[in-house]
Amino acid sequence: MSKTHNTLITNTEQQLREEILEKTKQLYDLRKNGETFEPGVSRVHYAGRVFDEKEMQAMVDSVLDFWLTLGKRGNRFISDFLSLMGMRFGLVVNSGSSANLVAVSALCSPALSNPMKPGDEVITTALTFPTTLNPILQNGLIPVFVDVEEGTYNIDASKIEEAITEKTRAIMFAHTLGNPAEMDAITELANKYNLYVIEDTCDALDSLYDGKRCGTFGDISTFSFYAAHHITMGEGGALLTNNLNLYRQALSIRDWGRACYCQTGEENPMGACGNRFGHVIEGLPEGYDHKYVYSNIGYNLKPLDIQCAMGIEQLKKLALFSEKRKANFTGLYDRLKKHESFFILPRSLPKAEPSWFSMPLTLRDSSVITRRELVQYLEDHRIETRMLFAGNIIKQPAYKNISYRISGNLNHTEKVLNDTFFIGVYPGITPEMISYVSDQIDAFLEAY
Ligand SMILES: Cc1ncc(COP(=O)(O)O)c(C=O)c1O
Structure with missing residues (x-):
C-alpha cells in the first residue's frame, strides 16, 4: 500500500469516527431531553448510573478501536485512579466481588512471606454484603463475627480485641454504605497483633477518615464500579495496595x-521482566516461557477496555457526584430529623466524612410501625427501598452450614436484619425528589 493510500485511510477513518461520535452525542441529547420527574409516577431509584455524552462517546470510541480486551484504557484508568487515591499499585477487575476474591486470595498466596492458611481466622461482620464474606470462606478461612455499631452500621472497633486469638490473621470489613469505619482504632489493633487489614471500599469511594481517603489505610482495599456505586463502568472493580509483592x-x-506480570498487550516480546525465556523454575524445563508459568491457583477476572473507557470519564465527575450525594443526604436527614421517635437516624464518627452511598433508617424497638408496612408504602409510591444487604448473613439460607465463630453477641446485627432499610441519595436524585420522598414519609407517619 502506498503512503498516500494509508494517509487517505487514516483521514477517512478519523472523519468517520468524528461523525459517529457526534451522532452519539445527538442520541444522548435526544434521550436526555425526554427525561422529566413526575411525582408518584416516575420511580425514585435507590441508586443508578449518572453519565452524559462523554461516557457514551468514550465507550463507542473504544468499540471502534475494537481492541476488546484490557488494554490502554485499563492502564489509563488505573493510573488516574492511583493518582486520585495516592496509592502505589492497583489493578482493575470485573467487579467489586472479584476485587474482594482477589484481595483475600492474594493474602493466601504461597508467594508471600507470611500468607494466610486454611483454618486461620479473619475478623469481620455478619452485617455484610455476601461477597465481602465469601472470599474468606472460599479460601478455607474461618470468619469470626463481631457486632456492628448502632447507627454507623460499621464493625464495632471496641469489640475487635476480645475476638483476637492466636489464629487471627486479618480484619476484613466494609465501610458500610460509605460511612467510614473507625480506622485509627482498627489500624492500631492490626499493628499491635500483626494482622492484615482488608478494606472493602466498594460503597465508600471518596469518603474520608481523619482527612485520609477510605481505601488507603489497609494492606489492600477493594472498590466496585457496578452501576449503583459512586462511579460506574457498568460492572467493574479495582484493588489497591502499596505492597509490590502483594x-x-x-x-x-x-x-x-x-507468574508473569506482563500487562495484556505488553509491547516488549521478551515481557515486562525482559527475561521471558530465561527463568529457571524447579520442575519445569529451563527457560520455559514465563507467560505460561503458574505460581498461584488463579482465575480470569479482567474487565474489558470498553468498561475502563467509561471509568476514565466517571472518575472526572467523582467530586461533583460526591457533592450531590452529600447534599442529598443532608437534605433528607434534615427533613427526617423530626421523626427520630420512629427512626434511628444514621450517624458517623467525629473523624469521618462520608460520601454516603444511601440513607439507612432503622425503626426503633418502640416504633409502632413495622419496616414491612413502611417499605411497602414507599414502593407503592414509586420510591425504591433496599434492605441493608444480607442483614445478619448467618441467617441467610446459603450460610446455614458454614464454619464460623461469634465473638460477643450480634445484637445490633440482628436489629439490622429485622428493622433496617435504605433509600437513595445518589447524584441522580434531585431536590424535587428529596421533597417528594420526605413528603411521603411524613404522610405515612402522620397517621401514627
Ligand atoms: C460492600 C460491598 N462489597 C462488595 C460488593 C460487590 O460489588 P460488585 O457488585 O461490583 O460485585 C458490593 C456490591 O454492591 C458491596 O456493597
Whole structure:
C-alpha cells in the first residue's frame, strides 16, 4: 500500500469516527431531553448510573478501536485512579466481588512471606454484603463475627480485641454504605497483633477518615464500579495496595494464576521482566516461557477496555457526584430529623466524612410501625427501598452450614436484619425528589 493510500485511510477513518461520535452525542441529547420527574409516577431509584455524552462517546470510541480486551484504557484508568487515591499499585477487575476474591486470595498466596492458611481466622461482620464474606470462606478461612455499631452500621472497633486469638490473621470489613469505619482504632489493633487489614471500599469511594481517603489505610482495599456505586463502568472493580509483592500476587490471581506480570498487550516480546525465556523454575524445563508459568491457583477476572473507557470519564465527575450525594443526604436527614421517635437516624464518627452511598433508617424497638408496612408504602409510591444487604448473613439460607465463630453477641446485627432499610441519595436524585420522598414519609407517619 502506498503512503498516500494509508494517509487517505487514516483521514477517512478519523472523519468517520468524528461523525459517529457526534451522532452519539445527538442520541444522548435526544434521550436526555425526554427525561422529566413526575411525582408518584416516575420511580425514585435507590441508586443508578449518572453519565452524559462523554461516557457514551468514550465507550463507542473504544468499540471502534475494537481492541476488546484490557488494554490502554485499563492502564489509563488505573493510573488516574492511583493518582486520585495516592496509592502505589492497583489493578482493575470485573467487579467489586472479584476485587474482594482477589484481595483475600492474594493474602493466601504461597508467594508471600507470611500468607494466610486454611483454618486461620479473619475478623469481620455478619452485617455484610455476601461477597465481602465469601472470599474468606472460599479460601478455607474461618470468619469470626463481631457486632456492628448502632447507627454507623460499621464493625464495632471496641469489640475487635476480645475476638483476637492466636489464629487471627486479618480484619476484613466494609465501610458500610460509605460511612467510614473507625480506622485509627482498627489500624492500631492490626499493628499491635500483626494482622492484615482488608478494606472493602466498594460503597465508600471518596469518603474520608481523619482527612485520609477510605481505601488507603489497609494492606489492600477493594472498590466496585457496578452501576449503583459512586462511579460506574457498568460492572467493574479495582484493588489497591502499596505492597509490590502483594500487587504481583493479586495480578497473578486475576490473570489465571500466571507468574508473569506482563500487562495484556505488553509491547516488549521478551515481557515486562525482559527475561521471558530465561527463568529457571524447579520442575519445569529451563527457560520455559514465563507467560505460561503458574505460581498461584488463579482465575480470569479482567474487565474489558470498553468498561475502563467509561471509568476514565466517571472518575472526572467523582467530586461533583460526591457533592450531590452529600447534599442529598443532608437534605433528607434534615427533613427526617423530626421523626427520630420512629427512626434511628444514621450517624458517623467525629473523624469521618462520608460520601454516603444511601440513607439507612432503622425503626426503633418502640416504633409502632413495622419496616414491612413502611417499605411497602414507599414502593407503592414509586420510591425504591433496599434492605441493608444480607442483614445478619448467618441467617441467610446459603450460610446455614458454614464454619464460623461469634465473638460477643450480634445484637445490633440482628436489629439490622429485622428493622433496617435504605433509600437513595445518589447524584441522580434531585431536590424535587428529596421533597417528594420526605413528603411521603411524613404522610405515612402522620397517621401514627
Ligand atoms: C460492600 C460491598 N462489597 C462488595 C460488593 C460487590 O460489588 P460488585 O457488585 O461490583 O460485585 C458490593 C456490591 O454492591 C458491596 O456493597
